[in-house]
Amino acid sequence: MPTTLSPPYSPKTLKHPRSLPRSLNYLLKEQRLLFILVGILIGSTFFILQPSLSRLNSSDTHSSIPRLFPVTNRESLSNPFRGVSSYGHGKVSGRVPVGIGRRRLRIVVTGGAGFVGSHLVDKLIARGDDVIVIDNFFTGRKENVAHHFRNPRFELIRHDVVEPILLEVDQIYHLACPASPVHYKFNPTNVMGTLNMLGLAKRIGARFLLTSTSEVYGDPLEHPQKETYWGNVNPIGERSCYDEGKRTAETLAMDYHRGADVEVTDRDIDLYMNCHEMLNLL
Numbered sequence: 001m002p003t004t005l006s007p008p009y010s011p012k013t014l015k016h017p018r019s020l021p022r023s024l025n026y027l028l029k030e031q032r033l034l035f036i037l038v039g040i041l042i043g044s045t046f047f048i049l050q051p052s053l054s055r056l057n058s059s060d061t062h063s064s065i066p067r068l069f070p071v072t073n074r075e076s077l078s079n080p081f082r083g084v085s086s087y088g089h090g091k092v093s094g095r096v097p098v099g100i101g102r103r104r105l106r107i108v109v110t111g112g113a114g115f116v117g118s119h120l121v122d123k124l125i126a127r128g129d130d131v132i133v134i135d136n137f138f139t140g141r142k143e144n145v146a147h148h149f150r151n152p153r154f155e156l157i158r159h160d161v162v163e164p165i166l167l168e169v170d171q172i173y174h175l176a177c178p179a180s181p182v183h184y185k186f187n188p189t190n191v192m193g194t195l196n197m198l199g200l201a202k203r204i205g206a207r208f209l210l211t212s213t214s215e216v217y218g219d220p221l222e223h224p225q226k227e228t229y230w231g232n233v234n235p236i237g238e239r240s241c242y243d244e245g246k247r248t249a250e251t252l253a254m255d256y257h258r259g260a261d262v263e264v265t266d267r268d269i270d271l272y273m274n275c276h277e278m279l280n281l282l
């Protein structure tokens with residue numbers, strides 16, 4: 001065999017890995033480094049300024065809405081969300097870059113055909129969320145929400161919250177409650193209804209807002225009532241089933257929070273007549 005023939009296979013010579021000085025050299029050539037630094041600077045300025053600008057905008061829009069009552073709420077005892085970022089506008093604590101808008105939420109409003117509920121529904125729909133109203137029309141009226149009927153983001157279910165219901169939502173605003181003495185005497189909504197809705201919140205991991213009332217303090221001896229005040233209550237009076245019902249609902253809500261990690265907040269809706277405020281609570 002002739003020895004001059006070249007071997008059938010010659011291994012490829014390995015490229016030298018780029019050495020550090022060569023990479024630096026590449027970066028420094030043609031002012032590439034300068035361009036990178038300017039890019040980083042522009043990017044960070046944008047992300048730093050953007051949240052402050054959007055905060056400015058949102059406070060502008062809020063300023064036209066008068067706060068009807070001082071915000072002395074029942075928060076410090078019962079709101080485990082303090083310090084937790086809220087989905088609502090104006091309270092967003094994280095920085096959300098432009099283009100990544102607020103996620104559209106699916107929300108249940110029980111008692112959404114009532115006075116307070118229907119105004120809350122208007123606000124939620126205007127904010128861009130999907131809203132399901134559950135109401136048995138005990139005291140509420142279909143007409144209160146009729147203007148949303150053609151909106152695909154709105155649903156109305158005739159249902160008594162005293163019976164369980166299964167829905168997939170992110171938040172539950174629980175307002176269903178017989179509000180006048182003639183009605184609330186005969187109705188276990190506050191206990192059974194709240195229990196069912198808390199059970200739902202627990203199963204699907206939804207946040208829960210309970211609309212309470214200053215009547216839980218009974219005939220208070222302190223004015224205004226502080227979070228730490230427990231009230232002066234009459235458990236056997238004419239109106240007691242309303243107060244006791246709401247108190248039980250609060251107890252249940254806190255038990256579900258402590259025992260099942262349900263994120264709850266309960267609010268004295270007498271002080272929170274402004275639905276705009278309520279919107280930012282969950």
Ligand SMILES: O=c1ccn([C@@H]2O[C@H](COP(=O)(O)OP(=O)(O)O[C@H]3OC[C@@H](O)[C@H](O)[C@H]3O)[C@@H](O)[C@H]2O)c(=O)[nH]1
Binds near residue numbers: 110137141
């Ligand atoms: O068992 C019931 C009772 C009542 N409801 C509904 O719940 C709604 C209650 O609305 P109302 O207009 O009577 O009362 P309001 O809107 O004034 O107050 C309501 O929201 C704020 C809460 O603090 C009150 O306790 C609550 O009743 C009605 O639409 C009623 O039909 C139920 O769906 N199920």
